[in-house]
Amino acid sequence: MSKLLEIALGLVTGIGGFLEAGSLATSAQAGAAFGFQLIWAIVLGTICIAFLVEMAGRLAAVSKHTLPDAMRERFGVRFFTVPLVAVVLVSFLVLASEIGGVSLALQLATGIRFQWWAPVVAVAVWLLLWAHNFSLVEKGVSLLGLVTLVFIVGAFKLHTPLNEIGTHLLPSLPHQDGARYWFTAVSIIGASVSPYLFYFYSAGAIEDHWDESYLGVNRLTAGLGMGFGGSIAVAVLACAAMVFHSRGIQIDRYEQIPLLLAEPLGHWGFILFVASLGIACLGAALEIALQIAYLIAQGFGWKWGENLKPRDAARFSLIYTVMVFLAGLVIFTGIDPLKLTIFSMALTALSLPVTVVPLLILMNDPLYLGDNGNHWIANAAVLFISLLACIVAIVAIPLQLMGGS
Amino acid sequence: MRPVPLLASLVLLAACSGSPSEQARKLHQTRQSWEATARLTTELLRRGAVPAEYARQTLDAAGQELEKTRQKAEQLSQ
Numbered sequence: 001m002s003k004l005l006e007i008a009l010g011l012v013t014g015i016g017g018f019l020e021a022g023s024l025a026t027s028a029q030a031g032a033a034f035g036f037q038l039i040w041a042i043v044l045g046t047i048c049i050a051f052l053v054e055m056a057g058r059l060a061a062v063s064k065h066t067l068p069d070a071m072r073e074r075f076g077v078r079f080f081t082v083p084l085v086a087v088v089l090v091s092f093l094v095l096a097s098e099i100g101g102v103s104l105a106l107q108l109a110t111g112i113r114f115q116w117w118a119p120v121v122a123v124a125v126w127l128l129l130w131a132h133n134f135s136l137v138e139k140g141v142s143l144l145g146l147v148t149l150v151f152i153v154g155a156f157k158l159h160t161p162l163n164e165i166g167t168h169l170l171p172s173l174p175h176q177d178g179a180r181y182w183f184t185a186v187s188i189i190g191a192s193v194s195p196y197l198f199y200f201y202s203a204g205a206i207e208d209h210w211d212e213s214y215l216g217v218n219r220l221t222a223g224l225g226m227g228f229g230g231s232i233a234v235a236v237l238a239c240a241a242m243v244f245h246s247r248g249i250q251i252d253r254y255e256q257i258p259l260l261l262a263e264p265l266g267h268w269g270f271i272l273f274v275a276s277l278g279i280a281c282l283g284a285a286l287e288i289a290l291q292i293a294y295l296i297a298q299g300f301g302w303k304w305g306e307n308l309k310p311r312d313a314a315r316f317s318l319i320y321t322v323m324v325f326l327a328g329l330v331i332f333t334g335i336d337p338l339k340l341t342i343f344s345m346a347l348t349a350l351s352l353p354v355t356v357v358p359l360l361i362l363m364n365d366p367l368y369l370g371d372n373g374n375h376w377i378a379n380a381a382v383l384f385i386s387l388l389a390c391i392v393a394i395v396a397i398p399l400q401l402m403g404g405s
Numbered sequence: 406m407r408p409v410p411l412l413a414s415l416v417l418l419a420a421c422s423g424s425p426s427e428q429a430r431k432l433h434q435t436r437q438s439w440e441a442t443a444r445l446t447t448e449l450l451r452r453g454a455v456p457a458e459y460a461r462q463t464l465d466a467a468g469q470e471l472e473k474t475r476q477k478a479e480q481l482s483q
Contacts, residue, residue, distance in 0.1 A: 111458040247445060250438040252470065255463045258455070259445055266454040 006214075010221030011228065012142050018229020019148040019236070020284035021101035022094065022191030022345045024277065025338055027233045028260060029251045030184045031240025033177065039168040039234055041185040045192025046230030048385040051378050052356065054222035055363050056198040060205035061214045063368040067202040068298040070368060071358050083358055084299050086351040087195045088292055093344035094194060095288040096327040099125065100337030101281030104254045108274045115334045122328025125285050129320055130310055141283035148280055150261065150272040151235040157264040158242040165238065179399035186393040187342050189385065190349035192230065196284075198359075200291040203298070215372065239264070254338045285324075293319040343397075350393040352386040428481055436474045443467040 030038040056067055063070060072080040103117035174181035201222075210218070239260040244251065251257060257277075261269035297304035297316040310317035331337060360382060363374040443464055450460040 107462075108459055111462065243445075247441045248434075248437050249441045249445065250434065252435070252438070253466050255459075255466045256442055258459070259442070259449065259463075262449050262454040263445070266452065270455050270459070 006217050007220050010217065011225050012139075012146065018226065019145070019151075019232050019276070019280045020191075021097045021277075021281050021337070021341045022194065022348075023188075023233045024101075024236055024257070024280065025251075025254070025341045026184065026187045026191045026345055027236035028240040028244075028257050029342065030188055031237035031242075031260075032244035032249055032251045033184065034174065034181060035241045035245040036164040036168045036238070037172060037174070038181070038185055038188060039165055039237060040171045041188040042192065042230055042233045042237065043169055044385050044388075045189040046226055046233070048189070048382055049193045049197055049230075050222050050226035051382050052193065052198040052359065053201050053226060054219055055359060055374065055378065055382075056202035057205050057210070057218035057222060058215060058372060059359075059362060059368065060202045061210040061218060062212055062370060062372045064206070064211075065368065066206050066294070066298050067199055067359065067362075068295050069301075070362050072299050072301075074362055074365065074368070075358060079358075080299055083354050084295065086354045087199065087295060090344065090348045090351050091194075091196050091288050091292050091295075092323060092327060093340065093347065094196065095285060095292070095323060096330040096335075097337060097341040097344050098281045098285035098288060099324075099327050100331045100335075100340060102278050102285065103331055104337055105274050105278030105281065108255075108258060108277070114337065115332050118328045118331035121282075121285075121331075122324050125282070125289060126321060126324045128286060129289060129324070130317070141279060141286065144275075144279045145283055147272060148232050148276045150265070150269070150276060151232055151239055154261050154264045154269065155235040155238040155242070158239060160238040160242055164241075165234065179396060182392050182396040183346060183399070186349040186389050186396055187345040188233075189389040190345035190347070190352075190393075192233070193352060193386075193389070194345075194348055195351075195355045196288045196291040199295055200287050203291070203294045203304075212372070236260075251338070253336075285327075289320040289324050289327075292323050293317070346393055346397050349389040350397065351390075353390050356382060356386045425481065429478070432474055432478050432481065436471060436478075439467045439470045439474070 027042065030041070059070060060066060065073070068080070068084070071083065099118060099121050100114065102121045103114035106112070106117040106121070107114040205214070205218070240251070243249075243260045243263045244256075249256065249259075258270050258273040261273040263269070265272065293316050294304055296302075296319050297313070302315045303313040304316040308316070330340075360374070360379055362368055364379065366373060446455065446460050446463045446467070449455045450457065455463075
């Protein structure tokens with residue numbers, strides 16, 4: 001019975017926690033600019049993150065190591081600093097984007113500019129973490145995050161043609177705006193395969209004392225949770241395609257995005273959009289701040305844990321405190337949260353090989369996984385998607401920058 | 406997708422992006438996009454689907470972006 005509850009909670013977390021600033025913004029931008037054409041990028045990203053989350057959970061359950069812990073032990077401190085720096089840098093930018101997302105939701109609700117909300121949001125995120133009741137908050141936010149299912153309702157209300165979704169499950173070349181097309185594609189993959197998701201998941205598995213009896217729960221949670229989460233991102237893209245693409249509207253600013261639910265669902269659509277944006281980004285901000293602290297503390301062998309009082313894990317608490325307030329400061333400067341979000345996602349895609357290849361090496365090491373090592377299909381799928389996203393990002397990011405977008 | 410068409414597409418777009426005609430096309434697209442945003446916002450405000458404050462913010466944003474587009478188009482034509 002407790003395993004069933006674990007699966008149910010895992011699914012709720014997967015569904016409620018999948019959508020955040022990155023996946024919302026990139027899916028909406030993709031649907032507005034290219035209709036249904038970029039659905040394949042969400043599918044690729046979802047497959048990749050499902051594999052990665054499953055691997056991180058399996059590593060924790062079998063080896064009793066978190067991912068940073070195992071990386072430092074297996075590759076040494078010097079090598080470990082490379083993924084450490086890459087993940088911390090990318091995660092910090094994503095954290096700023098999420099704080100920007102909550103601030104924008106508050107701007108939409110109150111009319112007060114988002115940068116004035118940034119310090120308030122940073123303090124709220126920090127207080128929730130400092131009060132060390134994160135477990136409750138995480139489950140609560142994930143449960144509230146189910147409000148993002150409203151995008152599926154919106155897509156149905158708009159009579160989304162399912163054959164269009166089916167047609168674009170496979171990649172196709174763009175008819176125009178090639179730089180923007182590929183840039184958006186890598187941003188979508190980056191948003192789906194954010195390293196914080198699987199690093200955070202491995203830490204959670206250790207905190208919940210997973211062992212090999214949890215491998216089935218892990219597989220179901222990763223596969224179904226990420227699969228359902230990905231379908232919400234597809235629904236966002238479908239709503240944007242139906243509302244924006246058909247009218248020739250591109251998404252250049254966050255202010256435009258609520259229209260995609262207000263059109264099919266009226267006033268409640270607007271309210272539920274604001275709630276979805278605020279809750280999804282708040283949940284992601286909490287997880288990312290904690291994940292950065294986990295990563296650094298686990299990597300350097302410091303005391304860590306969401307259930308420890310701040311004074312019992314002082315360096316761990318100091319890291320998330322500094323990160324949250326610095327990220328709030330970035331948004332307070334008035335930087336465009338949409339541009340920050342999109343570029344953070346593209347940089348995430350660029351950094352994927354650095355974060356993913358060490359995990360794959362660990363997942364094929366019998367010293368850590370015994371007989372539970374990776375199947376070649378999982379290795380091939382994750383390696384192919386990560387390298388493809390990285391190569392396209394290397395070309396698409398400079399082109400997009402040169403284009404002035 | 407095979408790697409050859411993908412790379413060919415990337416090389417082609419590297420050659421084309423940033424040309425004056427491409428910039429003019431993008432500016433035209435941006436202008437149309439913001440005009441359509443303003444129309445949709447006004448329509449939804451009339452239906453009571455969005456609050457007046459939100460509509461004001463979005464219409465202000467549309468005004469700012471249209472002005473930026475106009476200035477860029479002027480620079481391009483000089």
